[in-house]
């Protein structure tokens with residue numbers, strides 16, 4: 001994985017608990033930093049002498065300066081640092097944008113797009129919306145967005161402006177789990193659940209037959225919404241998902257160890273894996289820069305081939321039966337079930 005030292009161009013508060021950070025990209029590396037709406041970058045921060053890596057989605061419109069937006073998580077080292085200490089002109093280590101959760105507009109296409117976002121799940125979806133609407137003039141977009149209240153809603157004002165600008169092709173509805181006294185009444189009180197998904201689609205039926213569904217949120221948001229969509233016969237091929245802070249395996253390895261043999265970037269490694277540890281976490285602990293993003297079994301970035309041994313996968317929202325028959329596994333979700341395991345990455 002290649003790391004670039006980039007300068008922070010601007011830091012801007014977007015809510016009390018969320019900050020947008022814009023990076024300066026020198027012309028010499030512009031090609032490496034071309035990106036599509038929905039993709040993310042990985043950051044390496046050294047906070048009080050300790051190295052921390054995190055993935056953040058790009059929130060800016062395609063073609064504009066690369067900006068990512070970070071919500072402060074209670075106890076979150078990196079998100080607290082970005083929200084409280086990062087400033088313009090700081091230097092940070094960043095990887096080139098990547099990720100399969102993308103939307104590339106096509107001016108000839110006529111589609112209905114349904115977006116479902118919870119909390120900072122809006123960040124890649126905001127990038128998609130602001131790129132899609134001007135560049136795909138015959139398509140229609142519907143956004144269902146869940147937050148605690150109005151004050152904690154990232155891009156609240158920007159979304160109002162977007163809705164006014166594209167009032168004939170954009171519908172936005174909000175769910176607030178704990179609306180404030182002075183908030184405008186949300187579309188629904190509570191989180192986005194199966195009922196809310198079905199009611200939303202009922203109220204906003206597809207304008208064009210070709211409908212695509214984009215989901216981004218934490219933890220069980222993705223599997224719950226995917227199930228809700230499947231219940232109304234939305235096929236998986238039309239559902240695109242990105243998760244964050246998902247079902248990760250414990251960072252503290254305990255229990256009996258298996259041995260993992262992995263050939264990565266032409267180098268052979270033999271490393272121990274604890275019985276409660278994912279293959280990905282074991283590799284990262286040994287300094288192997290294996291690819292990953294959501295660490296929740298959603299994005300598929302960590303896919304690799306199991307060539308020997310057995311693993312069980314905790315969460316899998318991306319591989320189908322055919323992938324599994326081919327031996328493909330998600331390293332972030334794979335827990336050892338035999339003593340001797342071997343995997344390989346496709347080169």
Ligand code: FES
Pocket residue numbers: 291292293294295296297298299300301302303318330331332333
């Ligand atoms: S990192 Fe996303 S599925 Fe493993």
